[in-house]
Amino acid sequence: MFKLLIAEDVKTVRETLARSIPWERLGIALIGAAENGEEALAWLDREAPDLLLTDIGMPKMNGLQLIEAFKARKPDIRCIILSGLNEFEHARQAIKLQVQEYILKPIDPGEIVRVFEQVVRELREERAARQGSADAAQRLREELPRLTETLSAGAGPGDFKKKKLVEQALRYLKEAYARKELALSEVAASVGLSDKYLNSLVKEVTGMTINQLIVRLRLEEAARLLKDPAIRIYEICDRIGYTDQDYFRETFKKQFGLTPTEYRNEYL
Known part of the structure; x- marks a missing residue:
């Protein structure tokens, strides 16, 4: 009621x-x-x-x-x-x-x-829409850790090296995704590949581009931080690497169907 x-x-x-x-x-x-x-x-x-x-x-x-x-x-x-x-x-x-x-x-x-x-x-x-967004957030949290685990599963001799390179790039992303200046070129340099080749390789293995993975990692962390009312939304925006709060709000709503404020109210 x-x-x-x-x-x-x-x-x-x-x-x-x-x-x-x-x-x-x-x-x-x-x-x-x-x-x-x-x-x-x-x-x-x-x-x-x-x-x-x-x-x-x-x-x-x-x-x-x-x-x-x-x-x-x-x-x-x-x-x-x-x-x-x-x-x-x-x-x-x-x-x-x-x-x-x-x-x-x-x-x-x-x-x-x-x-x-x-x-x-x-x-x-x-309320039904919020429950749907909460379910989506849970699926997102479960999906990202599995990416690395599935990289080596079913790898044949011809694609084992590719999967290893993508696994290395994912580890780098998980450590650096919150940096505002993070760019595709930096991730590519970390594994010694060209921007275009790494992006196509990551897309082939994970189904997502480097930029899509960065966005998902940032939004996953934002969803986690929003559950703590002591952290202001503009601080969360800064922590996950966004400089524009309006862009953060629009991106978050596109992913979860709720603005950051609405998502936070669901957990208060």
Whole structure:
């Protein structure tokens, strides 16, 4: 189930939201109903929700401030505004904060059910995609160590030397892949071959080019480091040999189907 927190300062509305909506049937666990923004924000230290349903006009901290504070600490949270303040400025700020829906009072249970059915459907689809990316990461971790092991398997007299050269190049790659200046020419020089010949040799034996292997080694290490929240994403980018964070993000998403931030949130 996905966890929901409600923030609403009017007691009757708060109780109606808690009792009149079939949250469990929607696949949602209601973990709390706070009466102001500060109380709602304190929930993050106890049990972080996946969903936030909040009024705008609340004492101590209004709904928009609450959403901004939540997203600063949990960027992937889904936020839905429930308010009687039908004003353009509030709607514009809500769009800027990437609010999922803007529902106007008075409360319409049918409308709330419809909105949350859609949100839960999207969350389930994302969860399935993340599980698929986690499986892909596991396959990637298992595949790379096997490359070296399979090089000598089934080698005949004519290709044994080729496989040995590729094995030597792979060992060099595993030691040097995180260096920003690493180039194909350097790897080729380490085994005494031309760039073109080594690349074709590696492709013949492993099914991948040198550059593809470098990318896979870097992304494998990035996936491992992302599970440690103490390491900032820009530090990971630097550690694995990328100088452009945008390029790293695009490359990582192409491989895993998630941005580095999304991948990290899966393990927090």
